[in-house]
């Protein structure tokens with residue numbers, strides 16, 4: 001039984017795996033190398049950096065389990081895995097608090113120009129007069145996606161005395177002080193919009209040119225979910241026109257965001273961006289690592 005860890009896992013989780021008695025290897029293999037190696041792998045462990053595509057799964061003659069140490073499964077061809085009888089496991093919720101905290105950090109950074117102020121000061125510029133921002137207090141935030149992460153975001157923003165709206169096709173009511181509304185209401189009434197849905201066929205470019213047209217002038221948009229949920233060309237135009245005051249982005253449709261569209265997006269002074277670090281905290285990785293190892297060992301026992 002060989003367990004191959006293709007993306008970095010928490011150290012203590014790695015140690016537990018290595019002490020489990022199975023043959024555990026860990027090294028990041030790029031697609032071509034992984035396709036060559038996959039016939040010798042029974043359990044493949046990944047984060048979001050490895051795209052477990054249909055051809056990799058097809059080549060995995062001995063592959064029995066794909067373990068995603070994290071929440072999003074958009075980098076795994078789950079349909080193909082199902083067709084091949086390969087079990088896909090992940091750790092939903094284990095990194096939710098970290099993602100929620102980062103989303104709020106991006107929100108405040110956008111509203112108060114923290115990133116621009118830092119860059120200006122480091123460049124020797126005292127731009128105090130240009131950096132008047134906005135409070136969150138008493139303003140309306142629209143949360144798209146009211147699952148684990150969306151609820152953690154709501155809980156914290158209620159403490160800022162915000163009016164909190166949430167849209168989720170699977171949620172009709174809540175016992176929190178949150179108004180469950182339709183998507184149009186989120187677009188029309190929010191001063192801040194924050195996205196917490198997975199990337200699926202239904203959510204791809206959910207925040208489109210049409211959506212931006214419905215939004216209030218000066219809205220702040222936060223995306224710490226998946227780049228593909230926002231049409232980034234439309235976002236670029238909305239930032240240029242002033243429709244969107246600022247955007248806080250932890251994720252991009254292309255990662256790393258090195259293509260022309262992403263490069264010009266990142267050049268805008270009103271874009272605050274981080275390199276998909278929502279789940280990258282010591283605490284979240286510890287939880288994710290322990291849970292994924294528990295699940296792997298449990299599944300492997302059943303084989």
Ligand SMILES: O=C(O)[C@H](O)COP(=O)(O)O
Pocket residue numbers: 047048049069070071072073095225276277278279280
């Ligand atoms: O889906 C997730 O769990 C987050 O986006 C984190 O992804 P990562 O494990 O690749 O950091």
